[in-house]
Amino acid sequence: MAFAIQELGAQWGEKIPPLNLIVVQAGTQLPGHGADGVAHYYFDDGGAGMAANRKAYVQAAMAAVSDYGPKWDRVAQALGVDVLDAAHATRDEGNPIELPAVPTAYRPESSAYKALKAWVAAHSEWFEDYGAFEAGVNEHRLSSGDSLDAYFTNGRESLAVEVKASNASDAELMRGIYQPIKYRAVLRAECIALRKLALCDAVLVSTPLLGKACRPWPSAHMWTSCVCVCRRKRRSEGTYPDLFAKLKISRLLVAEYEGGHRFGNDDNLV
Structure with a gap:
């Protein structure tokens, strides 16, 4: 099927996304490595960078399969494949999630928020x-007019980071989940407009625990590649860091934060 789609795209003068990539493994939600070779045709570099950044390549191609939308009916017709009726079974989507309150007034940035986004921008290793x-x-401006709390790029991959400091309300945390979804979509649109491979992502870094209102979002990774939650451990657990995060890449992030009022006192930085 993959080779037939590649050949059909060549006849039409376009690159049809590699449909075989929608078959994913349960553990990773990514296709097996056997699908990589036949997907190389879709990328402008022939998949040359896929070994170094497989996840970004595969996710970009999977998104393209979804974006191809109703054009797949034309592909099916050209290949002589029957188009099946959509399933009519009721899908359990869970309980509705209340939308966050929309702020009506601008609030100045807190010192904790400024310090956190500056720290994130300075620590690309995480x-x-x-x-x-x-x-x-900090404050990279997107084509949509949005400013990113932190932005990383190497000319090929790019990453937007939304941060929520310790004084964020539940409504603000909820907005923090929606914002990376938007930023990732805008970054992808910019890449597509520039005829570049959409190797871009967006993440949330939050110092407070996500409250009850945010807990129905366990599958947020469907829209953002990583939701990184940083939190303060309980004092009863012994030594506790200011920031403690379990990243999606199975690594732990531990950091100590000193407020602006302590800058200049070297004893507080040891």
């Missing part, structure tokens, strides 16, 4: 699963 980045920047 996001190496998304690319080999140097230090990032």
